[in-house]
Amino acid sequence: MRQMAYFEAKLEALREIISADESVHFISDIGTGFLGLSEHRVRFGEIARDFPDRVIAPPISELAFCGLAIGAAMSGLRPVVDLITASFAFEAWPQIINEAANARYMSGGQTQAPVVFHLLHGLRGAGAAQHSQSPQAMLWNCPGLEIVLPASPRDVKGLLKTAVASNNPTVFIDHVLLFECMGDVSENDAAIPFGQAEIKRKGADVTVVATSYMVQRSLAVAEQLAKEGIDVEVVDPRTIVPLDFATIMASVEKTGRVVVVDECHMSCGVAAEIVARIAESGFDKLKAPMRRVATLDVPVPYSPPLEDFISPTEARIAQAIRATMN
Amino acid sequence: MLLIRHFEEALVALHEQGHFSGHYHVYIGQEATGVPALADLAPDDALFATHRNHGHLLARGADPGRLFAEILGRRDGYNKGKGGTFHIAAAGLGFYHTTGIVGGNIPLATGAAYAAKTRGTGALSVCLFGDGAMEEGAAPEAFNIASLWKLPVLFLCENNGKYGANKAVGAAQSSTMAAYPLTELPGLYKIPAVQIDGTDVGAVFNAVSEATGRIRRGEGPQFIEAQSVRWPGSEGNWPVLPVATNVNLAWDASPVPESKRDWYRSSDPVLIFIRELVAAGVATREQIAEVEKSVKAEISQAVQFALASPFPEPAEALRDVFA
Numbered sequence: 001m002r003q004m005a006y007f008e009a010k011l012e013a014l015r016e017i018i019s020a021d022e023s024v025h026f027i028s029d030i031g032t033g034f035l036g037l038s039e040h041r042v043r044f045g046e047i048a049r050d051f052p053d054r055v056i057a058p059p060i061s062e063l064a065f066c067g068l069a070i071g072a073a074m075s076g077l078r079p080v081v082d083l084i085t086a087s088f089a090f091e092a093w094p095q096i097i098n099e100a101a102n103a104r105y106m107s108g109g110q111t112q113a114p115v116v117f118h119l120l121h122g123l124r125g126a127g128a129a130q131h132s133q134s135p136q137a138m139l140w141n142c143p144g145l146e147i148v149l150p151a152s153p154r155d156v157k158g159l160l161k162t163a164v165a166s167n168n169p170t171v172f173i174d175h176v177l178l179f180e181c182m183g184d185v186s187e188n189d190a191a192i193p194f195g196q197a198e199i200k201r202k203g204a205d206v207t208v209v210a211t212s213y214m215v216q217r218s219l220a221v222a223e224q225l226a227k228e229g230i231d232v233e234v235v236d237p238r239t240i241v242p243l244d245f246a247t248i249m250a251s252v253e254k255t256g257r258v259v260v261v262d263e264c265h266m267s268c269g270v271a272a273e274i275v276a277r278i279a280e281s282g283f284d285k286l287k288a289p290m291r292r293v294a295t296l297d298v299p300v301p302y303s304p305p306l307e308d309f310i311s312p313t314e315a316r317i318a319q320a321i322r323a324t325m326n
Numbered sequence: 327m328l329l330i331r332h333f334e335e336a337l338v339a340l341h342e343q344g345h346f347s348g349h350y351h352v353y354i355g356q357e358a359t360g361v362p363a364l365a366d367l368a369p370d371d372a373l374f375a376t377h378r379n380h381g382h383l384l385a386r387g388a389d390p391g392r393l394f395a396e397i398l399g400r401r402d403g404y405n406k407g408k409g410g411t412f413h414i415a416a417a418g419l420g421f422y423h424t425t426g427i428v429g430g431n432i433p434l435a436t437g438a439a440y441a442a443k444t445r446g447t448g449a450l451s452v453c454l455f456g457d458g459a460m461e462e463g464a465a466p467e468a469f470n471i472a473s474l475w476k477l478p479v480l481f482l483c484e485n486n487g488k489y490g491a492n493k494a495v496g497a498a499q500s501s502t503m504a505a506y507p508l509t510e511l512p513g514l515y516k517i518p519a520v521q522i523d524g525t526d527v528g529a530v531f532n533a534v535s536e537a538t539g540r541i542r543r544g545e546g547p548q549f550i551e552a553q554s555v556r557w558p559g560s561e562g563n564w565p566v567l568p569v570a571t572n573v574n575l576a577w578d579a580s581p582v583p584e585s586k587r588d589w590y591r592s593s594d595p596v597l598i599f600i601r602e603l604v605a606a607g608v609a610t611r612e613q614i615a616e617v618e619k620s621v622k623a624e625i626s627q628a629v630q631f632a633l634a635s636p637f638p639e640p641a642e643a644l645r646d647v648f649a
């Protein structure tokens with residue numbers, strides 16, 4: 001196994017994907033491609049240089065270039081679109097929600113749109129209200145879109161490959177704060193199928209279901225709580241559409257205690273949906289009320305102490321876990 | 327203009343010292359557009375700025391201390407620390423809402439113009455945006471409506487990427503438009519549109535006065551493309567100062583590193599204006615140096631004010647969601 005930084009694994013996946021399939025095109029800013037404002041962003045330029053005919057930088061026209069990607073996908077290409085900050089995807093909502101999500105169903109299964117939309121979501125530090133959004137729950141409310149939330153170097157690589165190979169429109173939702181995290185990535189790592197949760201940490205007392213960067217944060221909390229004698233199991237769904245509910249329920253049956261951690265706003269968020277499903281199918285397995293740890297229901301404030309106050313911090317996660325133990 | 331320049335340079339220093347961490351943009355290189363453009367507006371005119379708003383707010387008379395405080399996320403900031411650099415709002419000055427979404431303010435400014443017209447206030451609305459915003463669909467959609475309904479709105483497009491319309495060809499360029507010059511697009515919607523040198527104070531003042539005059543006479547929307555050359559300090563994603571400005575650079579640019587000297591020599595609007603004032607006998611070099619001294623003192627006081635301002639109470643995060 002190789003130890004690799006998350007951003008390296010992501011770049012490696014992008015290179016392998018565009019090398020392997022002539023129908024793949026990256027629609028992306030060259031200077032920042034897929035890495036947002038991270039200091040590593042220029043590295044995408046190496047890929048752009050090697051595939052000049054299949055990496056194209058669009059104008060600031062999200063509605064048009066997302067729609068273009070969907071149309072191209074209907075016509076035989078596999079475009080991967082970088083929207084950079086997830087909030088910019090709202091400019092393209094009509095094409096993603098109205099067209100991509102509905103295309104296959106509305107055509108009675110005739111038309112498929114194998115497009116990937118890449119977004120960087122969440123609280124990145126002083127992003128304020130318009131650069132910190134987590135639209136995964138809104139997207140989950142639009143049947144027809146696959147939704148991927150990687151949280152480790154191996155996952156970002158394996159899931160990106162599956163996203164591009166998928167014949168469905170897929171929203172690949174990444175987080176800049178994951179980029180430096182290290183992990184094992186084997187050479188020629190196989191694609192990771194959608195709908196397979198991974199137990200990121202085994203534990204007996206409490207099930208923490210976490211997504212994206214919240215997986216890493218929950219793992220850190222689990223280590224702290226181990227010292228208090230609380231044995232936390234961290235389940236990472238990795239994709240929420242499709243959702244591996246069986247793995248989540250197996251863990252819940254074992255522990256009987258549930259905390260769901262996600263960066264969407266609290267109301268109607270990803271945590272809300274997962275908690276609702278557990279309540280419907282496993283209420284009798286629960287030893288304590290379930291808890292959600294999510295972003296408080298206000299637009300994201302700029303000032304660091306305010307942002308901290310509304311975010312799913314380690315302290316709030318730990319508090320929620322302890323609460324389920326009492 | 328000097329106040330804006332020294333404000334922004336002090337801000338770069340505050341960022342380097344770690345007083346704030348997020349992404350931000352400065353107005354250096356565009357001072358000769360914002361200052362004369364906003365000089366002649368009425369108190370009840372509405373303004374809609376962008377991610378590059380600091381200069382616009384200062385040009386309209388905003389308090390530099392409260393601006394610094396906002397960008398540092400402090401309690402005394404214009405938005406109580408909730409908005410930050412991209413979103414500085416000062417409703418008392420007509421800045422109701424400042425968006426970080428490229429093109430997002432074009433429909434909003436058009437809406438403020440609709441309100442002014444239908445309420446008969448006589449006010450107009452100024453939409454300040456970059457060349458990049460012309461790429462968003464919001465721009466032509468709003469142009470069409472503004473023109474159809476003859477709304478009192480000035481579309482002031484600050485094209486800070488003079489020299490070519492294609493970023494693949496030239497240096498740092500923030501837009502790639504098939505329709506160029508940028509006046510073509512509003513022209514198609516029958517909006518009178520002119521292209522001017524945005525580093526020429528007089529040209530900007532005259533063009534804006536003429537446009538606002540027409541708007542106030544009920545002639546409907548007007549469009550101005552004010553061109554400037556991108557400041558070499560914003561070539562990357564984060565501002566970097568090639569040199570600390572002082573008015574003597576107007577006559578001797580040798581303190582600027584050679585690779586960036588050209589801009590300070592021929593495209594820096596602040597230095598251009600200083601040379602103009604001296605050549606016209608309006609002010610002496612010594613008088614301008616005195617002005618700079620007092621501006622620098624004002625800026626350093628403003629920085630002290632912001633640094634002394636406490637961070638907001640955490641629970642402040644829960645207020646202001648609803649009226």
Ligand SMILES: Cc1ncc(C[n+]2csc(CCOP(=O)(O)OP(=O)(O)O)c2C)c(N)n1
Pocket residue numbers: 060062088091351377378426427428455456457458459486500501
């Ligand atoms: C809808 C949207 N897409 C992308 C961005 C990212 N972005 C921020 S500034 C910028 C460039 C804007 O260029 P321009 O309008 O010319 O303004 P300038 O920065 O040159 O003043 C981009 C693409 C954004 N803020 N909003």
Ligand SMILES: [Mg+2]
Pocket residue numbers: 456457458484485486487499500501
């Ligand atoms: Mg620009």
